[in-house]
Amino acid sequence: MCEEPWVWQREWVVPSRSGAGSPVLEELLAQLEQKNWGQHDLFGIHLATEEALVNAIRHGNGLDEQKHVRVACSLAPDLVRIEVADEGQGFDPGAIPDPTDPENLDAPTGRGIMLMRSFMTRVDYNATGNRVVMEKQRHSPSSVEQAGLS
Amino acid sequence: MPRQQRLDVSEVGDVTVVHFRDQRIIEDLGIQEMGQELFRLVEEEGRKKLILNFSSVGFLSSAALGKLITLDKKVKAKGGVLKLCSIKPEIYEVFAITRLDRLFSIKKDESEALADF
Numbered sequence: 668m669c670e671e672p673w674v675w676q677r678e679w680v681v682p683s684r685s686g687a688g689s690p691v692l693e694e695l696l697a698q699l700e701q702k703n704w705g706q707h708d709l710f711g712i713h714l715a716t717e718e719a720l721v722n723a724i725r726h727g728n729g730l731d732e733q734k735h736v737r738v739a740c741s742l743a744p745d746l747v748r749i750e751v752a753d754e755g756q757g758f759d760p761g762a763i764p765d766p767t768d769p770e771n772l773d774a775p776t777g778r779g780i781m782l783m784r785s786f787m788t789r790v791d792y793n794a795t796g797n798r799v800v801m802e803k804q805r806h807s808p809s810s811v812e813q814a815g816l817s
Numbered sequence: 818m819p820r821q822q823r824l825d826v827s828e829v830g831d832v833t834v835v836h837f838r839d840q841r842i843i844e845d846l847g848i849q850e851m852g853q854e855l856f857r858l859v860e861e862e863g864r865k866k867l868i869l870n871f872s873s874v875g876f877l878s879s880a881a882l883g884k885l886i887t888l889d890k891k892v893k894a895k896g897g898v899l900k901l902c903s904i905k906p907e908i909y910e911v912f913a914i915t916r917l918d919r920l921f922s923i924k925k926d927e928s929e930a931l932a933d934f
Binding site for chain 1: 882884
């Protein structure tokens, strides 16, 4: 696989505290906006990154502030890659029940990973399940957006 | 009545209409407070006809969806009815992906939601 022509790369180490991922999101979204990524892409990247950060901080590290979450973002002209790693024991993403099954539809949790997979081009976990790599291919403005109808 | 921090609550006839003060329902504390304020409307104030108007909301996470699902259960348990309205396209997509558009009664705007009671 050839390496992408990254135009911006950044790493953070954040404590496992509620809201600690906000500066990561703010900086990432500012970079994407500066490079004129579309609103739909921004929404999806925001949502997927938020879900990954909450999963790492709350579920992976159990809100233990002695544990940290490492985030790495790389931005190419048409691709963003976001890696989120926690210090938890990991989990099997394949074992998460399908939240759209009728029997799970009214469960209050369990939708984060599904949303990440829906809005990103690629979502891969390591074997342990404590590191996720997500990629989003930039969408060209759709005909709807170009027509100003979105 | 405790002061609402996250919601603006009004009445139209016997229907309670809720607007959200936060444009982004994302931050953990904010979601917890939003949930408590919504639950209070049902459990302590006994409101049975509710409309959640999302016109000001541009972003919400799955944790916020969880609070809405719990609210829906509480409303149904009291024999009430909950309707959602004025949801922006990106957020509606989140409801559709997770099939929550089938769980909730979602209307185009507030007048349509009011007319549906």
